[in-house]
């Protein structure tokens with residue numbers, strides 16, 4: 001099974017993908033994580049992406065598509081979950097082409113629906129571990145010791161792009177560029193909507209029902 005999880009920032013794509021990957025032994029392709037790693041390692045790709053990410057803008061299509069193409073070459077065997085890619089119709093068309101060349105089919109494009117007011121509180125309260133990437137929330141899921149990861153003991157911080165007006169720009173980029181994917185995947189007969197409101201486990205159970 002090859003699936004795409006998409007939705008606005010804060011919909012829970014990262015959290016849900018990580019659990020799906022763990023439980024169903026799938027490959028996880030998160031373009032946001034790939035960019036954050038490239039920034040950490042100070043590669044040319046990271047330097048290019050950082051300016052866009054810090055402002056809450058999308059990285060140009062050609063850069064993202066090239067990066068995903070490289071990643072897909074490394075994938076074999078079990079299915080994959082695309083998390084955060086595609087984010088534009090141009091990227092979605094490129095993905096269809098890349099998969100077709102490899103004889104792979106994208107089975108479902110799952111849209112996680114969460115109302116905007118909830119997105120803002122999820123994003124502004126989100127904290128992430130600098131070491132292992134574990135995700136916390138200051139109210140709904142705080143780490144046991146403030147600023148310290150329960151899993152690996154590394155520092156837990158707020159992402160630069162989870163601050164103030166950058167959140168608004170990311171939501172705007174989603175509305176303008178990513179929400180047209182709903183129509184795109186409906187036309188391909190792959191669109192499925194899942195309610196993303198509620199505890200992570202509840203949403204996960206809904207997703208599992210959809211996937212099986």
Ligand code: AMP
Nearest residue numbers: 031032052053057058059064084085087
């Ligand atoms: P995420 O972790 O998925 O929220 O992504 C964080 C940031 O990385 C986004 O706000 C964009 O700046 C950039 N990014 C991630 N995936 C893409 C993509 N498919 N297209 C363009 N920019 C992306």
